[in-house]
Amino acid sequence: MDIQNIRNQFPILSRKVNNKPLIYLDNSATTQKPQSVIDAVSNYYTQINSNVHRGVHQLSQLATDAFEEARKSVQEFINAKEHHEVIITKGTTESINMLAWSFGEAFIKEGDEILVSEMEHHANIVPWQMLCERKKAKLKVIAVDENGVLKMQEFANLLNSNTKIVSIAHISNTLGTINPIKEIIDKAHKLGALVHIDGAQAVAHTALDMQELDVDFYSFSAHKMYGPMGIGIFYGKEQLLNKMPPYQYGGEMIDQVSFTKTTFNELPYKFEAGTPNVGGMLGLQAAIKFLSDIGLDQIKTYEDELLNYATLELQKIEGFRMIGNSPHKASVLSFLLDEIHPFDAGTILDQLGIAVRTGNHCAQPIMDKMGIPGTIRASLAIYNTTEEIDALILGIKKTQQMFL
Amino acid sequence: MNIEEIGQEIVEEFSMFDDWMDKYNYLIELGRDLEIIDEKYRDQQHLITGCQSRVWLSAEEKEGRIYFKADSDAVITKGIVNLLIRALSGQTAEDIINDKLDFLEQIGLKDHLSPTRANGLSSMVKQMKLYALAFKAKKG
Numbered sequence A: 001m002d003i004q005n006i007r008n009q010f011p012i013l014s015r016k017v018n019n020k021p022l023i024y025l026d027n028s029a030t031t032q033k034p035q036s037v038i039d040a041v042s043n044y045y046t047q048i049n050s051n052v053h054r055g056v057h058q059l060s061q062l063a064t065d066a067f068e069e070a071r072k073s074v075q076e077f078i079n080a081k082e083h084h085e086v087i088i089t090k091g092t093t094e095s096i097n098m099l100a101w102s103f104g105e106a107f108i109k110e111g112d113e114i115l116v117s118e119m120e121h122h123a124n125i126v127p128w129q130m131l132c133e134r135k136k137a138k139l140k141v142i143a144v145d146e147n148g149v150l151k152m153q154e155f156a157n158l159l160n161s162n163t164k165i166v167s168i169a170h171i172s173n174t175l176g177t178i179n180p181i182k183e184i185i186d187k188a189h190k191l192g193a194l195v196h197i198d199g200a201q202a203v204a205h206t207a208l209d210m211q212e213l214d215v216d217f218y219s220f221s222a223h224k225m226y227g228p229m230g231i232g233i234f235y236g237k238e239q240l241l242n243k244m245p246p247y248q249y250g251g252e253m254i255d256q257v258s259f260t261k262t263t264f265n266e267l268p269y270k271f272e273a274g275t276p277n278v279g280g281m282l283g284l285q286a287a288i289k290f291l292s293d294i295g296l297d298q299i300k301t302y303e304d305e306l307l308n309y310a311t312l313e314l315q316k317i318e319g320f321r322m323i324g325n326s327p328h329k330a331s332v333l334s335f336l337l338d339e340i341h342p343f344d345a346g347t348i349l350d351q352l353g354i355a356v357r358t359g360n361h362c363a364q365p366i367m368d369k370m371g372i373p374g375t376i377r378a379s380l381a382i383y384n385t386t387e388e389i390d391a392l393i394l395g396i397k398k399t400q401q402m403f404l
Numbered sequence B: 001m002n003i004e005e006i007g008q009e010i011v012e013e014f015s016m017f018d019d020w021m022d023k024y025n026y027l028i029e030l031g032r033d034l035e036i037i038d039e040k041y042r043d044q045q046h047l048i049t050g051c052q053s054r055v056w057l058s059a060e061e062k063e064g065r066i067y068f069k070a071d072s073d074a075v076i077t078k079g080i081v082n083l084l085i086r087a088l089s090g091q092t093a094e095d096i097i098n099d100k101l102d103f104l105e106q107i108g109l110k111d112h113l114s115p116t117r118a119n120g121l122s123s124m125v126k127q128m129k130l131y132a133l134a135f136k137a138k139k140g
């Protein structure tokens, strides 16, 4: 794979930060955007911007067609059975809130149980917690071991006929753990529970197949897969979505005369109140093309090599402590350095032009469990190189010297 | 010395450094030199919340002047806390409320006080000014 050629497609990668060449290792927070994505958004606004599904005029038709084509690109990308199973949201957080509310209204009653894990992002904890409060249901938490691996035996023990839904991250944003989601889905289904997968950290790194997984719901954000911010996907099986009430209302307020068709009560529009982010959706479509052109299998192979290289080299540093040592990991290197506060380390690395994230990564429960206030997190993308890992290692050594 | 004079003194100190490493090494040193805060102040009540590095702040008034003590769990943050305490502690409420801390801009550390930085320093300054306002109001 020609990484230089890939890097060249990302204009931001050639800028400087603090007078140093940018080394961007905060890809789990958001990835950078290739020119094709930037162009897709820009072309939309220069060529066909208009509101969708409502105007009879040419531009509106063009925008609507492009928007619906983009939905089909997503459908194909995740191999969903139907294009109307692809609901457009503003991101993973909105997808999960929509699910927790709407699913909760339709299916959750007092005494029901909902299962999440200790390694979840706050976005996959709090909506369920609130639902449980509203419905007097119970939130049960699957523990994680010291390596950051989900305790599958505990999962099996917690699962019972009261379990209505299991909601788990595909890949942990803090530990990098890849969870055995197929096994989780199959086990849950055997006991009649449904499964939602938070795929925010997975989409850019691994190929997805909704039908093969047989997953009931799946969420992700475009901005973590080289697409624009403010756009995300909530996938759900048709027969389930049909039983769930809309999450927001607003479509009805639009003047009936300007509709060419009244389709708001059908999927997917029932879950898409208000004007959608059409430009963002076209950017997502371009991001999907970017990923598909390289090929997710190729991407995975390259990123795994990079992760292995980084893991080996980083662990040679004295005082380096990796947080998250699952044998199945993707993209994320979360660590501590001696007794250095992550915020201090992040400040020095920033001075060196190295962008990492520090803190609890919106996953406070797992930090509490590990007994640490937070970590320094370097997270990889397709455009990162071994030279950048070497620069990170040098930066870490410099940081350690400064706090010696 | 008033806040402005202390600020000038700090600017002169920092003018000796010609690269960022020296500057940050000095901040780390200042962080380590910060007078240790009494353990009783390192509690929930004195914690400035919502930050990645935690900051604790206490204040008391003596003879019309306000004295601050503060601490942080991150050393660089503590270094900047040291500078802020040096400038603001022992000053009058009036001066604390009105000062704009221009010296931080001159030594290139103004960013660290941006409310969008999750280091707690911006909230700390705000809290210092609130203390000053409260003392002033109490005095009438």
Ligand SMILES: Cc1ncc(COP(=O)(O)O)c(C=O)c1O
Binding pocket: A028, A029, A090, A091, A092, A093, A094, A121, A123, A124, A169, A171, A172, A173, A198, A200, A201, A221
């Ligand atoms: C695992 C996980 N879930 C959910 C989210 C929330 O995504 P967004 O902020 O795009 O809604 C993130 C983002 O960091 C994440 O890593």
